[in-house]
Amino acid sequence: MVTTRGSTPGRRDRKKAATRQALADAALKLFLERGYDNVTVKEIAEAADTAIATLFAHFPAGKEALILADSGERLESLTAAVRERADGTSVLDALHAFFAARGPFNENLPEEYRVRMDLVLRTPALWAYARTVWVACQAPLAELLAEAAGLDEPGDSEHLLARYVLETPDLASSRPDRLAALGEAFARLKRGWPQL
Incomplete structure (x- = not known):
């Protein structure tokens, strides 16, 4: 939703947000009742009292995005984790803490979020989309890592580390002790990139 700093959303923006929320809520309800693969976009649109075209206007990526759309939240959160880390905190420690507080690693998330995460973890199409x-x-x-290292632009090393960091939660979340696996992965990354 686009607003200027300090302003409240206009009627049109509120209506768009309400439509997006109605579609996402309908999708979640239907997926939980019948399973992701047994629900069509037409059924979701009907449950939200909208047209299929409206669904795709709000969620161009389709069914997966209804559960995992974030309008840039992921990148904003990653950026904040790196740029707003406490003095003396390494970039990799900040990213480790960031991921440990999210998704399948945090046991204290609100019930609605846990329900969504469980659905993603047990649905291959949603899991693949989340990874994507x-x-x-x-x-x-990689740009953020280069910035933190005082480089003008990222090199192969920063791109490689960025990919490892982003793949780590997917790999760790499939382990029996997810949080321990995440910690072990970041410990190894810190040994490979001690400057970060």
Whole structure:
């Protein structure tokens, strides 16, 4: 939703946000009741009292985006984790803490979020889409890593590290002790990139 700093959203923006929320809520309800693969976009649109064209106008990526759309939240959060880290905190420690507080690693998330995460973890199409949207942050994360290292632009090393960082939660979340696996992965990354 686009607003200027300090302003409240206009009627049109509120209506768009309400439509997006109605579509996302309808999708989640239907997916939980019948399973992701047994629900069509037509059924979701009907449940939200909208047209299929409206659904795709708000969620061009289709069914997966109804559960995992974030309007740039992932990249904004990664950027904040790196740029707003506490003095004396390494970039990799900040990214480790960032991921440990999200998704399948945080046991204290609100119930609605946990329900969504469980759905993603047990639905191959959603899991694959989640991985895709995270990996899409590779180039911007490499830029952030270069910035933190005092470089003018990222090199192969920063791109490689960015990819490893973004793949780590996907790999760790499939392990029996997810949080321990995440910690072990970041410990190894810190040994490979001690300057970050």
